[in-house]
Amino acid sequence: MTAPAAQSPELTRRPSLAAVASVTEALAAAFGNRLVTSRAVREQHANTVTWIRPQAPDAVVFPHDAEEVAAIVRLCAQHRMPVIAFGAGTSLEGHTNAPHGGVCIDFSQMNAIVAVHAEDLDCVVQPGVTRKQLNEHLRDMGLFFPIDPGADATIGGMVSTRASGTNAVRYGTMKDNVLSLTVVTATGEVMRTSRRARKSSAGYDLTRLFVGSEGTLGIITEVTLRLHGIPEAISAAVCPFPSVRAACDATILAIQTGIPVARIELLDAMQVKAVNAYSKLSLPETPMLFLEFHGTEEGVKEQALRFGEIAADLAGGPFEWETRAEDRSRLWQARHDAYWAAVALQPGRAALSTDVCVPISRLADCVEETQGDIAATGLVAPIVGHVGDGNFHVLISFDADDPAEVAKVEAFIDRLVDRALSMDGTCTGEHGVGQKKMKFLEREHSPAALAAMRAIKAALDPDGIMNPGKVVVA
Amino acid sequence: MTAPAAQSPELTRRPSLAAVASVTEALAAAFGNRLVTSRAVREQHANTVTWIRPQAPDAVVFPHDAEEVAAIVRLCAQHRMPVIAFGAGTSLEGHTNAPHGGVCIDFSQMNAIVAVHAEDLDCVVQPGVTRKQLNEHLRDMGLFFPIDPGADATIGGMVSTRASGTNAVRYGTMKDNVLSLTVVTATGEVMRTSRRARKSSAGYDLTRLFVGSEGTLGIITEVTLRLHGIPEAISAAVCPFPSVRAACDATILAIQTGIPVARIELLDAMQVKAVNAYSKLSLPETPMLFLEFHGTEEGVKEQALRFGEIAADLAGGPFEWETRAEDRSRLWQARHDAYWAAVALQPGRAALSTDVCVPISRLADCVEETQGDIAATGLVAPIVGHVGDGNFHVLISFDADDPAEVAKVEAFIDRLVDRALSMDGTCTGEHGVGQKKMKFLEREHSPAALAAMRAIKAALDPDGIMNPGKVVVA
Numbered sequence: 001m002t003a004p005a006a007q008s009p010e011l012t013r014r015p016s017l018a019a020v021a022s023v024t025e026a027l028a029a030a031f032g033n034r035l036v037t038s039r040a041v042r043e044q045h046a047n048t049v050t051w052i053r054p055q056a057p058d059a060v061v062f063p064h065d066a067e068e069v070a071a072i073v074r075l076c077a078q079h080r081m082p083v084i085a086f087g088a089g090t091s092l093e094g095h096t097n098a099p100h101g102g103v104c105i106d107f108s109q110m111n112a113i114v115a116v117h118a119e120d121l122d123c124v125v126q127p128g129v130t131r132k133q134l135n136e137h138l139r140d141m142g143l144f145f146p147i148d149p150g151a152d153a154t155i156g157g158m159v160s161t162r163a164s165g166t167n168a169v170r171y172g173t174m175k176d177n178v179l180s181l182t183v184v185t186a187t188g189e190v191m192r193t194s195r196r197a198r199k200s201s202a203g204y205d206l207t208r209l210f211v212g213s214e215g216t217l218g219i220i221t222e223v224t225l226r227l228h229g230i231p232e233a234i235s236a237a238v239c240p241f242p243s244v245r246a247a248c249d250a251t252i253l254a255i256q257t258g259i260p261v262a263r264i265e266l267l268d269a270m271q272v273k274a275v276n277a278y279s280k281l282s283l284p285e286t287p288m289l290f291l292e293f294h295g296t297e298e299g300v301k302e303q304a305l306r307f308g309e310i311a312a313d314l315a316g317g318p319f320e321w322e323t324r325a326e327d328r329s330r331l332w333q334a335r336h337d338a339y340w341a342a343v344a345l346q347p348g349r350a351a352l353s354t355d356v357c358v359p360i361s362r363l364a365d366c367v368e369e370t371q372g373d374i375a376a377t378g379l380v381a382p383i384v385g386h387v388g389d390g391n392f393h394v395l396i397s398f399d400a401d402d403p404a405e406v407a408k409v410e411a412f413i414d415r416l417v418d419r420a421l422s423m424d425g426t427c428t429g430e431h432g433v434g435q436k437k438m439k440f441l442e443r444e445h446s447p448a449a450l451a452a453m454r455a456i457k458a459a460l461d462p463d464g465i466m467n468p469g470k471v472v473v474a
Numbered sequence: 475m476t477a478p479a480a481q482s483p484e485l486t487r488r489p490s491l492a493a494v495a496s497v498t499e500a501l502a503a504a505f506g507n508r509l510v511t512s513r514a515v516r517e518q519h520a521n522t523v524t525w526i527r528p529q530a531p532d533a534v535v536f537p538h539d540a541e542e543v544a545a546i547v548r549l550c551a552q553h554r555m556p557v558i559a560f561g562a563g564t565s566l567e568g569h570t571n572a573p574h575g576g577v578c579i580d581f582s583q584m585n586a587i588v589a590v591h592a593e594d595l596d597c598v599v600q601p602g603v604t605r606k607q608l609n610e611h612l613r614d615m616g617l618f619f620p621i622d623p624g625a626d627a628t629i630g631g632m633v634s635t636r637a638s639g640t641n642a643v644r645y646g647t648m649k650d651n652v653l654s655l656t657v658v659t660a661t662g663e664v665m666r667t668s669r670r671a672r673k674s675s676a677g678y679d680l681t682r683l684f685v686g687s688e689g690t691l692g693i694i695t696e697v698t699l700r701l702h703g704i705p706e707a708i709s710a711a712v713c714p715f716p717s718v719r720a721a722c723d724a725t726i727l728a729i730q731t732g733i734p735v736a737r738i739e740l741l742d743a744m745q746v747k748a749v750n751a752y753s754k755l756s757l758p759e760t761p762m763l764f765l766e767f768h769g770t771e772e773g774v775k776e777q778a779l780r781f782g783e784i785a786a787d788l789a790g791g792p793f794e795w796e797t798r799a800e801d802r803s804r805l806w807q808a809r810h811d812a813y814w815a816a817v818a819l820q821p822g823r824a825a826l827s828t829d830v831c832v833p834i835s836r837l838a839d840c841v842e843e844t845q846g847d848i849a850a851t852g853l854v855a856p857i858v859g860h861v862g863d864g865n866f867h868v869l870i871s872f873d874a875d876d877p878a879e880v881a882k883v884e885a886f887i888d889r890l891v892d893r894a895l896s897m898d899g900t901c902t903g904e905h906g907v908g909q910k911k912m913k914f915l916e917r918e919h920s921p922a923a924l925a926a927m928r929a930i931k932a933a934l935d936p937d938g939i940m941n942p943g944k945v946v947v948a
Contacts, residue, residue: 208682
């Protein structure tokens with residue numbers, strides 16, 4: 001792990017003040033007031049949404065196109081200055097922190113929708129486009145982009161963390177919905193990872209290598225995304241279950257029998273209780289599934305009826321479903337409110353969301369054991385799960401100023417990850433590695449796999465300037 | 475491109491006779507009669523199914539498990555001896571040739587189905603399992619694996635070439651259906667690329683990097699695959715169209731409106747003519763679409779009726795569809811016979827199948843221009859297409875002993891690739907690069923992308939022993 005500094009492409013200390021001054025002056029000359037070094041702006045670009053200590057960059061620059069990004073990277077490469085890409089700043093594991101300083105590239109001014117190819121069901125966007133902005137643009141064309149992490153993240157950020165969300169069970173994750181990327185390499189060259197054809201066997205899959213690489217191998221400057229037709233009909237449903245296990249079994253049966261559920265989300269009893277308090281509802285405080293079906297008018301009816309039968313066989317119910325938009329929203333209100341309801345359980349305290357993912361056959365075990373751990377640890381931590389994928393989140397409120405409580409939370413996450421790994425699961429299903437989950441990669445991956453990741457990092461970023469201190473140290 | 479030999483990890487010449495003798499002796503001692511050096515067996519393991527000149531390895535070895543594969547690779551690494559993985563030998567671009575000699579690892583004795591996890595809809599197999607063997611094993615469990623290249627390829631080979639086939643429009647390609655791999659690295663270590671969880675954001679996507687890497691980065695020794703439930707109902711349909719463009723437009727409309735077609739295949743007029751002659755049918759000799767719909771009883775009826783309306787609007791028809799297995803087979807007979815019918819057009823001559831893939835909006839242009847080129851060149855070359863993906867094959871019969879005719883065919887393929895690339899397509903949608911499409915990667919990818927591929931090759935296979943002379947030269 002600890003190679004001599006001379007052999008390591010990872011930066012082990014901040015660039016010199018002279019290097020910072022050189023780079024900042026050159027960027028100011030080229031970018032004018034699009035280069036900002038004020039403390040307030042720099043701190044806004046450090047990690048902000050979670051309890052991880054913010055580490056501000058030395059400067060923030062707002063480019064307009066790939067050529068400007070390439071010029072920034074070339075300048076930084078010359079001075080061995082770290083480069084950190086910044087989208088909406090909604091990542092959860094310290095991805096945008098600058099532990100070694102450096103230049104933060106803010107993509108808020110690269111937010112153009114470059115092209116929509118309706119016949120090909122794809123579009124080309126700059127990385128600063130947010131998912132809601134994209135879907136508003138697409139709506140009148142009858143198209144949508146399904147990946148929906150909770151926040152209104154940017155597409156560039158979603159590519160970088162291999163994001164997913166509630167639709168992944170039907171539409172896949174970012175890895176399945178990115179057709180091609182334009183990337184600025186660590187040496188400041190611009191490359192396209194593949195053509196716009198829907199499939200290809202022409203060489204190594206650079207697209208999938210950059211999806212989920214968290215800015216550590218290069219900087220994404222354009223994204224070609226797959227799109228989907230807005231379904232003719234949508235129905236939503238909710239169904240309480242006597243246990244997490246019964247809800248998971250219903251999910252497994254639904255998928256095995258080929259019901260093409262678009263969304264299937266689990267709220268545990270504590271989360272339902274939180275929502276009842278937050279939104280003044282009176283749902284039964286028991287595990288509940290929230291579902292959505294996409295298809296034709298007849299198709300969504302058939303899907304809902306079939307799921308209702310499965311639920312009834314597992315003592316679930318009453319099963320309610322609706323097709324009108326306002327009724328669907330009413331049914332799904334508890335799911336939409338989940339995050340804020342969890343935060344409101346202990347107002348004024350810090351909150352974090354962590355995630356793991358296991359094979360779906362082990363999901364009930366993993367959730368139940370985690371609930372036991374939460375109770376034993378004395379945490380207030382509801383669970384929300386994308387159960388069709390075996391992925392769930394624990395929303396933890398705690399006092400970030402109390403070192404003992406922080407230690408307790410960290411020990412809990414440690415056990416959560418070990419539990420998921422013991423079930424052939426992963427330390428993160430969709431949040432990414434960032435700073436906080438780096439230590440778990442050693443446990444999750446074999447030494448040879450981690451060595452391969454480090455070799456790739458060293459090959460593509462030999463000076464270690466791309467988002468250093470995240471994912472792997474080469 | 476041409477680095478000095480000392481810097482290049484690519485082997486530029488065959489290993490010495492002494493090295494071959496050392497490795498062969500050591501393997502014979504360890505593997506007994508599972509190490510074969512007879513000329514007949516070595517030649518069987520060189521490229522056999524296409525017109526590319528066969529280049530035999532020095533020895534063929536038949537391992538039983540990953541540890542044996544690792545031992546073979548360590549021995550070869552010690553002597554800088556090439557290692558070539560061999561599945562069923564059905565690849566089309568010279569993937570299994572041994573231009574620099576070396577050891578061929580034949581996976582026919584590693585063909586166990588290790589586990590089926592029905593609840594998780596996945597299975598674990600050794601790489602020598604063939605797709606038909608797997609589907610026979612799965613049938614009684616109500617599960618299937620959808621990827622179907624024409625040949626009964628091995629799963630290891632299908633991973634390596636990023637194979638797809640007729641179901642890809644609905645179920646994706648190998649990249650979408652591999653959950654995890656066990657790989658022996660170029661230094662002979664065993665690694666697993668990821669856990670069995672359905673999704674993960676825990677580091678670089680090694681799985682997708684190895685899918686499609688054609689044995690040039692490591693040797694696959696185990697594969698975890700996604701499975702799907704056998705649909706409750708299947709309907710098949712055929713529909714003639716007045717033109718390739720009308721057939722393509724019908725395909726685009728079907729996908730845009732969300733008809734979840736499982737298969738949608740195009741035969742051009744020459745291919746239909748070939749099938750009429752071969753199978754004594756009397757189909758109208760005009761472009762035809764062959765379709766399959768998967769779903770519930772009601773669902774497949776609805777899908778077929780909707781597609782029939784689209785076809786009628788585009789002057790297609792008569793549209794015929796059936797749900798009973800024997801009637802479906804009758805309708806699809808022409809598609810099943812396509813390859814042999816094409817070969818039979820000019821019996822006794824060599825035949826090759828080449829493929830390109832373009833955005834679907836450009837498919838009609840690409841097929842029509844290619845038909846014009848075929849006519850102008852005087853080739854006999856029917857076209858079969860996976861039109862839902864924009865991917866099509868040209869089946870060319872020619873005299874492989876006539877250098878002028880070979881040159882004519884090569885020039886035609888050159889123009890075909892340039893045509894696809896000019897439409898933002900790729901030089902191969904599913905066959906892979908092998909030896910014959912290496913030259914096209916320079917045209918398809920930007921210099922920085924190709925440099926990234928070479929850097930990855932050099933990082934993971936620094937001595938260039940893994941299937942040298944394929945995909946990229948580092």
